[in-house]
Amino acid sequence: MKTQVFRINNIGSAKSFLEESAQILKNGGVIAFPTETVYGLGANVFDEKAVSKIFLAKGRPNDNPLIVHISKKEQIYSLAKNVPQKAKKLMDKFWPGPLTIILEKKDVVSNKATAGLSSVAIRMPKNKIAQELIGLSKIPLAAPSANSSGKPSPTKGEHVIDDLMGKVDAIIVSEEENIGLESTVIDLTSKIPVILRPGKITPLQIKNTIGNISTSNENVKGSPKCPGVKYKHYSPKAKVYTFKSEKEIQDFYNKNKSKKIKKLAYSNKNEMAKNLFRDFREADKRGFQLILVKEVSEKGIGSAIMNRLRKASQN
Ligand code: TXA
Ligand code: MG
Numbered sequence: 001m002k003t004q005v006f007r008i009n010n011i012g013s014a015k016s017f018l019e020e021s022a023q024i025l026k027n028g029g030v031i032a033f034p035t036e037t038v039y040g041l042g043a044n045v046f047d048e049k050a051v052s053k054i055f056l057a058k059g060r061p062n063d064n065p066l067i068v069h070i071s072k073k074e075q076i077y078s079l080a081k082n083v084p085q086k087a088k089k090l091m092d093k094f095w096p097g098p099l100t101i102i103l104e105k106k107d108v109v110s111n112k113a114t115a116g117l118s119s120v121a122i123r124m125p126k127n128k129i130a131q132e133l134i135g136l137s138k139i140p141l142a143a144p145s146a147n148s149s150g151k152p153s154p155t156k157g158e159h160v161i162d163d164l165m166g167k168v169d170a171i172i173v174s175e176e177e178n179i180g181l182e183s184t185v186i187d188l189t190s191k192i193p194v195i196l197r198p199g200k201i202t203p204l205q206i207k208n209t210i211g212n213i214s215t216s217n218e219n220v221k222g223s224p225k226c227p228g229v230k231y232k233h234y235s236p237k238a239k240v241y242t243f244k245s246e247k248e249i250q251d252f253y254n255k256n257k258s259k260k261i262k263k264l265a266y267s268n269k270n271e272m273a274k275n276l277f278r279d280f281r282e283a284d285k286r287g288f289q290l291i292l293v294k295e296v297s298e299k300g301i302g303s304a305i306m307n308r309l310r311k312a313s314q315n
Contacts, residue, residue, distance in 0.1 A: 004170040005161065011128050018129070021170055022136035029169035030054055032146040032160045033133050035069075035125040037098045037179050037199070038153035038277070039160050041168065042069065042133070042141035045079070051112045051142050057167040059149040065115040066142040067100050067183070068122050071134035079120050079140060081106055086210040087188055093209045096126040098183040098200045113142040119189050129174055145182060146171075152236065152277035152312075155180045159281055180274035181304045186213070198304040200273070236280035238262065240291045240313040249292050262288040273301050276308065 006017035021031050028050040030043045041058065043050035045068050055062060068079055073091050076083055080103035087101055105120035114120050122140075125131065134141055145153035148163040157173030164171065184199030186206060193213045195203055203215050243249045253261060262283045266272035283291050293309060296302045 001166055001169070003165050003168055005157075006170060006172045007157070008129060008172060008174045011132070014129060014132065017172065018132050018136055021133055021172060022138075024169045025050075025133075025137040025139065025141065028053075030057060031133070031169055032154075032164060032171040033130055033143075034127055034157075034172060034174045034176060034178065035130045036127045037125075037181065037183050038155055039146040039157070040067075040069065040125075040130070040141075040143035041146035041160075041164065042143035044137075044139045045110055045113050045142040046108055046139065048110045048112045051110045053168075054142065054144065055112075057164055058144065058147070060144060061149070062112075063115045064144075065117055065121065066113045066144045067185075068109070068113065068120055069130065069134055069141045069143050070122060070124050071131045073124060075124075075140055076103075076122055079106055079109055079122055080104060084188060086193060089209050090186070090188075090206070091124070094201055094205075095124040096131065097124070098126070098179060099123065099206075100183045100185040100197075102185065102187040102189055102196070104189055110142070119187070121185060123183055127174075127176070127178075129172060129176075133172070150235065152280045153182055155274070155277050159278070162281075177274065179301075180277060181301070181308060184304070198307045200301050200304065202300060202303065235312045235314075236284045236291060238280075238283050238288045238291045240280075240293065240309065242293050242295050242309050242313055244295055246294065249294060252292060256290065259289045260287060261290045261292060262286075264291060264293045269296055269301050269305060272296065273305055276305065280312065 008014045028047050030053045032039055032041045041054055043054050100121050100123040102119050102121045109120050146160045147154050154160045160171050179200050184201040185197040187194045187196050195215045264279050298306050
């Protein structure tokens with residue numbers, strides 16, 4: 001398949017690229033686009049065939065549902081059966097932004113996109129290009145992160161090109177900065193809302209908006225509530241080790257000198273969030289065998305960072 005690459009330098013120069021992209025989406029195509037978290041790979045959520053192409057391009061397991069992206073808050077009513085007060089409060093406070101809300105789905109939403117679940121995950125991204133693209137195509141876009149399944153989410157256009165060139169209709173590249181980690185996912189279908197995936201928006205911010213929530217995504221019956229969590233994620237090929245202190249890193253390093261080791265260090269948590277997935281990918285490209293990282297406190301975006309690090313260091 002021929003993949004067009006649209007490089008956008010500023011939103012003013014974007015118009016013709018975005019119009020062409022919107023047309024491709026209306027015709028059932030798949031397009032990678034930037035968001036304020038990571039790049040997404042989008043298709044028309046009401047078109048089962050188009051949504052199937054996302055799974056194919058990523059090599060994504062069919063039982064892992066997608067997030068639906070909208071550009072206007074009202075679009076939530078075309079996707080969700082009902083929108084409870086708590087959802088409205090969260091939308092008012094955090095949308096557009098890196099928060100995904102799970103609600104009971106309407107029948108029109110493709111079962112392929114929700115992997116057969118009766119719920120749907122919805123998010124209104126803040127990135128202007130994403131908003132324009134959804135607005136111009138006039139359809140909500142089912143969009144997981146735009147990486148090959150199993151690889152770290154793409155935070156740069158080049159990562160998407162590495163993973164999806166020849167597999168999708170187009171890739172929109174913009175070098176605008178992003179958060180670098182995926183959105184916070186909150187499930188509002190249970191009696192007490194549950195955070196299924198930590199992100200930039202913290203449990204405390206959510207608690208302050210809607211009251212009591214649970215941060216545990218353990219599921220009583222064994223199958224995870226968030227199907228994505230059962231897959232190995234965010235993982236570079238190199239083995240990732242995390243440490244409590246510099247001294248532990250140094251000791252480990254000294255004992256493993258025969259291996260090709262990359263030590264990652266950051267000056268603060270936001271910089272770490274922004275660059276972690278990029279650094280995983282670069283370490284792999286340069287053939288490192290081990291990646292060593294110092295843990296951070298689980299405050300603020302720290303809980304999202306530690307969540308991704310734990311997943312990456314699982315064997
Ligand atoms: O920041 C983000 O959320 C990015 C950008 C592109 O928006 N998207 C993203 O999508 O990270 P993805 O597919 O890589 O992760 C979505 C997660 C998966 O773990 C999936 O299992 C979960 O959300 N999910 C989606 N729909 C769900 C549902 N109805 N019930 C429970 N979990 C759901
Ligand atoms: Mg993903």
